[in-house]
Amino acid sequence: MTVQLNHTIVAAHDKHTSARFLADLLGLQVSPRYGPFIPVAIPNGVTLDYMDQPGSGFAEIAxxxxxxxxxxxxxxxxxxxxxxxxxxxxxxxxxxxxxxxxxxxxxxxxxxxxxxxxxxxxxxxxxxxxxxx
Structure with missing residues (x-):
């Protein structure tokens, strides 16, 4: 059996801004919205799927x-x-x-x-x- 990481969800205060921050620094593209997520695809096939942190305003993010x-x-x-x-x-x-x-x-x-x-x-x-x- 081959196991590969496919994606992980990244909590954000503003998923659009956070995805753009990472993509711009790494020289990548922000992918189209998928459900509640804004993905950033890494060249090895893994995506970091940014999602707004549930709760009001700027709730604590671990x-x-x-x-x-x-x-x-x-x-x-x-x-x-x-x-x-x-x-x-x-x-x-x-x-x-x-x-x-x-x-x-x-x-x-x-x-x-x-x-x-x-x-x-x-x-x-x-x-x-x-x-x-």
Whole structure:
């Protein structure tokens, strides 16, 4: 049996704005609305389906972590868009090393937050694939 992640639902204060934020930074497209969802398709076939958080106004959204494995060239392009947008970024998921990237496993990685407080990460080498810093 082959098991593959197909999609996950991402809670948002504004699903349209949140989907556009991710798509713009990663250089992807926002897909057409599907039911209550605004999907962003990742090239490996997985979609992140943004959905407005039930409740009134800006109800608390539990922070999730979404990591994207990218090529070195894509890292440069995405990181450039992060910097151009003036986003705060960190070398670590705990947000202790601000304004730096990491070189874990012989690659590069960086963390930043989306408008809902979700922690987003881009990395060029999977965890455990090489040396650590």
């Amino acid at each position: 922070s999730q972590h979404y990591a994207f494995l990218v090529s070195e060239d894509d890292f440069d392009a995405i990181f450039g868009r992060i910097q151009a947008a003036g986003l705060t970024y960190w070398a670590d998921p705990a947000h202790r090393i601000e304004g730096e990237i990491n070189t874990n496993d012989g690659g590069r990685g960086v963390y930043f937050d989306d408008p809902n407080g979700h922690v987003l990460e881009i990395l060029t080498r999977p965890y455990g694939s090489g040396i650590t810093r």
